[in-house]
Amino acid sequence: MSQLLIVGTVAFDAIETPFGKSDKILGGAATFIGLAASQFDINSAIVSIVGGDFPKEYLSLLERRNIDTTGIEIVEDGKTFFWHGRYHNDMNSRDTLVTELNVLADFNPIVPASHKNSEIVVLGNLHPQVQISVLEQMETKPKMAILDTMNFWMDNTPEDLNRVIGMVNAITINDAEARQLTGEYSLLVAARKIQQMGPEYVVIKKGEHGALLFHEDEIFYAPALPLEEVFDPTGAGDTFAGGFAGYLACTRDIEFNNIKNAVIYGSALASFSVEKFGTQRMLDLKPQELRERLEQFKQLTQFEIELT
Amino acid sequence: MSQLLIVGTVAFDAIETPFGKSDKILGGAATFIGLAASQFDINSAIVSIVGGDFPKEYLSLLERRNIDTTGIEIVEDGKTFFWHGRYHNDMNSRDTLVTELNVLADFNPIVPASHKNSEIVVLGNLHPQVQISVLEQMETKPKMAILDTMNFWMDNTPEDLNRVIGMVNAITINDAEARQLTGEYSLLVAARKIQQMGPEYVVIKKGEHGALLFHEDEIFYAPALPLEEVFDPTGAGDTFAGGFAGYLACTRDIEFNNIKNAVIYGSALASFSVEKFGTQRMLDLKPQELRERLEQFKQLTQFEIELT
Numbered sequence: 014m015s016q017l018l019i020v021g022t023v024a025f026d027a028i029e030t031p032f033g034k035s036d037k038i039l040g041g042a043a044t045f046i047g048l049a050a051s052q053f054d055i056n057s058a059i060v061s062i063v064g065g066d067f068p069k070e071y072l073s074l075l076e077r078r079n080i081d082t083t084g085i086e087i088v089e090d091g092k093t094f095f096w097h098g099r100y101h102n103d104m105n106s107r108d109t110l111v112t113e114l115n116v117l118a119d120f121n122p123i124v125p126a127s128h129k130n131s132e133i134v135v136l137g138n139l140h141p142q143v144q145i146s147v148l149e150q151m152e153t154k155p156k157m158a159i160l161d162t163m164n165f166w167m168d169n170t171p172e173d174l175n176r177v178i179g180m181v182n183a184i185t186i187n188d189a190e191a192r193q194l195t196g197e198y199s200l201l202v203a204a205r206k207i208q209q210m211g212p213e214y215v216v217i218k219k220g221e222h223g224a225l226l227f228h229e230d231e232i233f234y235a236p237a238l239p240l241e242e243v244f245d246p247t248g249a250g251d252t253f254a255g256g257f258a259g260y261l262a263c264t265r266d267i268e269f270n271n272i273k274n275a276v277i278y279g280s281a282l283a284s285f286s287v288e289k290f291g292t293q294r295m296l297d298l299k300p301q302e303l304r305e306r307l308e309q310f311k312q313l314t315q316f317e318i319e320l321t
Numbered sequence: 322m323s324q325l326l327i328v329g330t331v332a333f334d335a336i337e338t339p340f341g342k343s344d345k346i347l348g349g350a351a352t353f354i355g356l357a358a359s360q361f362d363i364n365s366a367i368v369s370i371v372g373g374d375f376p377k378e379y380l381s382l383l384e385r386r387n388i389d390t391t392g393i394e395i396v397e398d399g400k401t402f403f404w405h406g407r408y409h410n411d412m413n414s415r416d417t418l419v420t421e422l423n424v425l426a427d428f429n430p431i432v433p434a435s436h437k438n439s440e441i442v443v444l445g446n447l448h449p450q451v452q453i454s455v456l457e458q459m460e461t462k463p464k465m466a467i468l469d470t471m472n473f474w475m476d477n478t479p480e481d482l483n484r485v486i487g488m489v490n491a492i493t494i495n496d497a498e499a500r501q502l503t504g505e506y507s508l509l510v511a512a513r514k515i516q517q518m519g520p521e522y523v524v525i526k527k528g529e530h531g532a533l534l535f536h537e538d539e540i541f542y543a544p545a546l547p548l549e550e551v552f553d554p555t556g557a558g559d560t561f562a563g564g565f566a567g568y569l570a571c572t573r574d575i576e577f578n579n580i581k582n583a584v585i586y587g588s589a590l591a592s593f594s595v596e597k598f599g600t601q602r603m604l605d606l607k608p609q610e611l612r613e614r615l616e617q618f619k620q621l622t623q624f625e626i627e628l629t
Contacts, residue, residue, distance in 0.1 A: 199550055219530065223530075223542075225547060232547055232620070239509040239512075240507065240509060241507055308628055312540070313541060313542045315622070316581045316585055316622075318586075318615055
């Protein structure tokens with residue numbers, strides 16, 4: 014049994030940034046989530062779909078990291094989902110040049126029987142009906158179902174989106190999307206509204222400004238590490254979600270204090286992810302590097318004020 | 322002798338926000354800095370200039386808070402500096418509708434003899450030559466001179482600005498200004514460049530995204546408290562600087578770990594300042610409220626990850 018089940022895209026990305034451009038490389042939300050989660054000593058599984066053009070060595074690469082790929086359907090005569098994007102100079106905004114859904118257009122997720130009791134489920138950004146289908150296939154209600162989504166689904170499938178939001182324990186969403194979803198400018202008020210829609214835990218991602226975690230009346234703020242340069246932001250949000258989920262799957266503790274730690278782990282892994290193109294940095298990351306970066310996060314945030 | 326010397330504007334503000342508008346009320350950088358610093362048990366002094374139209378009760382109000390006003394020159398036949406601004410709906414940007422320099426146009430700061438040995442000096446946003454003049458009048462080099470400035474001086478008096486930056490120990494500057502001053506987008510790289518210009522401590526203020534403190538190779542991140550609403554941002558940056566300086570003047574400890582605390586105190590006081598028009602919230606703030614907010618900052622940022 015996997016401790017962590019991930020549904021999301023496994024894809025090809027082609028990326029252009031002010032620093033250079035990549036060929037068609039390994040990408041997709043589930044890939045980034047899985048590779049980040051694989052930094053922890055856990056078994057995970059991906060449910061996704063690819064075409065016959067998807068290299069077998071990419072699947073082996075995931076398998077070597079204890080990520081079960083039997084839930085990745087291979088459509089031999091189909092083509093893998095492809096995204097081509099270009100980042101602007103500030104690296105905070107981007108244009109999508111090409112989106113080819115290909116096999117993703119008819120994705121009907123099948124959760125393998127061996128993974129229907131996973132304790133943690135991550136629903137990567139996808140059509141909300143696909144996300145709902147995965148939750149409905151679970152035999153045991155997950156201890157923690159984590160939803161990622163984007164503005165596209167708010168615009169196009171708001172009812173389905175609201176339904177899946179009502180089914181999960183946690184949501185990760187960026188600041189602009191939280192504002193769009195709720196019509197509230199204050200992120201505090203927006204988070205309170207999203208909590209009322211279902212999720213006990215709301216994580217609002219603010220890119221270079223860090224992430225906010227809301228739970229009941231509590232708030233926790235994880236900064237982003239100030240970086241000399243961001244090389245490629247692709248997958249940073251998914252890497253955050255993967256680190257968050259992987260840490261929870263590994264520690265099996267979903268108390269608020271441990272979820273704070275999960276946000277810090279997610280932020281630390283995301284800070285690595287942007288240092289190289291695509292998944293490269295997650296693939297070559299060493300445990301000692303992660304420990305050192307967590308130490309930096311402590312230095313960055315911890316202070317001693319004695320209150321009387 | 323005052324422990325804290327402040328130079329800056331003492332002024333009238335008229336403020337319009339989406340929530341309402343104020344009459345001509347007490348404002349000015351030195352006022353906000355002084356009132357924030359007065360939350361600590363210290364003696365401070367303001368060097369500034371006002372016109373004959375400036376109400377004596379405003380001076381008494383400052384005096385009652387241990388702020389010596391003998392360095393505030395009163396030009397009986399002149400008018401006090403006046404600023405009239407309107408905030409946009411997002412409260413992050415504003416239009417200046419009226420700026421009347423009035424007596425400020427000919428401000429020649431005179432530091433009273435009794436304040437020429439202050440340990441901490443805050444140079445509020447003013448013409449850099451005025452700031453330099455104050456530093457040059459000090460008999461003892463301050464333990465900590467803190468500079469605040471803005472893009473106007475980068476555009477109009479860059480040489481004077483660079484000179485005063487080279488004379489201070491610390492600078493507080495917002496993110497857009499740090500980028501403009503250095504031509505660097507990365508705030509980390511920008512801060513390193515500003516450190517090379519002189520200040521050992523660089524504080525980059527990011528508004529609703531908090532503040533970053535840079536010193537040698539260390540970085541500290543103080544979040545802003547997520548708020549339900551920002552009522553009036555006027556003076557938040559000055560309140561931050563005043564809290565920062567007041568805490569240092571009170572604790573007389575300028576080691577990095579204590580400067581982290583100063584950033585947290587500055588952030589906590591700024592989070593109050595925006596809750597009401599102008600100086601109102603600083604005037605009615607109770608010590609117990611400040612303690613509770615500092616506790617919130619701890620909750621917001623402190624986490625326990627044991628690294629092996």
